[in-house]
């Protein structure tokens with residue numbers, strides 16, 4: 430995270446920085462705390478975050494080198510120096526520093542590139558493969574606004590492509606500026622709702638969570654969105670305890686909480702939160718057949734493909750560690766080969782296990798198969814059609830859980846359910862492991878030249894993926910023994 434910005438001498442509030450766009454897009458309180466809070470945050474130690482920082486710097490350096498091969502590049506040392514370089518009309522200004530005290534703006538575009546018209550185009554190096562991300566649009570839109578430029582801004586994407594951002598980003602950029610002005614003018618921490626996915630990865634989690642819990646904030650409950658929480662509060666149901674004591678029939682239809690089923694789930698979720706009990710709302714049925722558990726690991730930081738699946742992992746009948754099978758590729762250069770081996774593996778399972786049930790958790794595996802079929806123009810391939818067709822063997826285990834159970838959890842991810850000691854109670858061999866951990870290890874694997882260390886890294890990643898598929902097997906067993914009545 431950046432240090433706090435300087436204050437304007439004009440308004441005595443922090444200058445608005447485009448680098449705030451990411452926090453702003455996630456949470457108003459987060460961006461307020463970044464700018465006006467007095468909390469000391471520990472330095473970044475998360476391996477995934479550090480990897481992103483390192484790769485970002487390497488990418489910026491590669492773009493710098495690329496520009497320097499054909500143009501004269503000058504590094505700016507201050508806002509005044511940036512102005513001087515602009516006045517001199519140098520071809521490329523690296524690490525430009527723009528300050529607009531009157532409007533309360535400060536911005537550091539990676540590059541200002543002189544166009545043949547004499548105007549400068551702001552440009553940033555971004556690891557992302559997609560310039561449409563809100564924060565990228567706002568950041569580049571903000572630089573254009575600071576420069577008063579009609580020329581599009583340039584994004585040097587992580588895959589080596591260049592994208593441009595023009596007037597289409599103006600509306601969002603103006604909204605960012607307006608909202609930031611309001612936020613920064615306020616001396617009080619903004620009131621916001623809890624959001625499990627955004628909060629549990631936020632550096633202010635330990636600051637915010639106890640206060641949410643103390644007031645029994647309704648959005649702590651799985652499935653209660655901010656607008657549903659406001660609607661409930663308008664009806665006088667302003668704590669989890671009150672919601673747990675409410676007859677669902679008496680709750681009006683409110684945004685994101687319409688229909689008796691959703692209201693009943695909301696009340697049960699409140700009861701489960703308070704008591705730790707599990708509620709079953711409907712019978713669970715699981716498909717009959719020979720189950721193979723399936724999970725993939727992919728690298729979103731690959732250079733040339735959107736996401737390179739380096740590991741397609743399976744747990745086949747027998748269901749012990751020895752029954753773990755997989756398709757592995759060393760680099761994204763083997764991406765297509767890995768995909769073809771995966772399809773061949775599916776045909777093999779189709780013959781060995783009849784009827785085949787390919788169990789996974791969440792829709793991600795199905796989405797990835799669809800993306801790979803498109804990537805290699807194989808939508809009409811018979812194995813792809815089998816996998817994605819009406820009689821698909823794919824079975825998303827998240828569905829019976831979400832449709833029929835209310836659990837004492839704030840997130841219904843595989844690890845949330847499996848690690849909970851009163852639920853599945855399955856622990857991964859490496860407690861530190863996770864999907865981001867796996868990405869970090871794979872990137873270490875890519876960078877490593879020592880074959881022995883490479884083998885150890887691969888073995889660790891395989892062990893993690895093996896535990897993932899064993900976890901879905903344990904979940905299946907837990908569902909069968911607790912929620913399915915045998916004939």
Ligand code: SF4
Pocket residue numbers: 455456457458459462621622623624627628629631632633634635637638
């Ligand atoms: S923990 Fe949640 S509410 Fe608090 S600042 Fe972070 S994202 Fe916002």
